[in-house]
Amino acid sequence: MRVHVKFEDKCLVIPCKDGKQSIKWLISEAVERFRKLRSTESTVGSQLDGLSNMPSCLYLPNGGGMLFFNDAIEDVLENDGFAELKKSNEQGQDFKKEINDGCRASKIPRLNTPSKVSLDGDSLTVQLLVQLGTGEWKIQITHDALRHVKESRDLVDRIVSESRVVYGINTGFGKFAQKVISDEKLGELQENLIRSHAAGVGNPLTQEQTRMLMALRINVLAKGYSGISLENLERIVEAFNASCLPWIPEQGTVGASGDLAPLAHLALGLMGEGKMWSRKSGWADAKLVLDAHGLKPIVLGPKEGLAMINGTQLITAIGTEGM
16 A cells, blocks of 8 residues: 655655554654655755654645544555645645635536536537536547547558658657658657647636636547547546646637647646646646556657647637636
8 A cells, every 4th residue: 555645845655555554653754754855955854853843734635634643544545545744733724725726616516416428529519518627527439539530540650650751740840840850759759849838827727627628628639630549538538537637827828829838738747747636636746646546647659749739728618617
């Protein structure tokens, strides 16, 4: 068994054997590991020294309850579960901050039971999109849409295998359009496209906005025009259905040529980089959140970086919310 313990901006994975140790042991182990991790940072180190000599508490994420010292870890936390180390008087303030940082309560009426929406790239309505934003609806891709996605991906793979030169698949971008990229660098090219465009600023989108953006992106990819692989599309759907939501800043899009920065942040989180939120973890490193939900990050192949960021799904999501 292992537990992810968060303190300030760090998150450590702590092995707990069979989970029969106490929460008090987990707190002590976490404090000691954080002290070692930050031994070179004198100001934080001194704070941790003080922390070990005063009552410290472990809380469930997202404003959850305090875990009692004498409880066994296995009785209150699940394998790959998350907890937050705090001083007892910090919880109320931190919960308010968590809400302001994108974990706001939904203003959208919720249904009594979760439902599933089939997306094919053409039939998504405003009403369905709004309900997808609540987090209680799940997505599946229709069989016809999956066939179209596969056909589109097969075309990209043929272009690469035949050594044909096509912009955005095996060339650079913009001023580097005439630069041909070797086959072994094509995945790295797409990953660097995402990292270079993930330059947004400001507070993160709300949960509802992020879910709507993700649903819209899935719907566009389901059209079968982008060249995304079936495997990556399915991983994006799985992340949506688990409410694993990447950190997407509110500011950064230029609109006219696409929501490049926000969509790059979406892709970055799905790649297992940057931050991600879920009900189980709160905000944590994206790779840890995906791992905790048994999910795999997307792995970009030729053209798939372009497929992830070429669109206006942020504008559409916010526009839908305002209707």
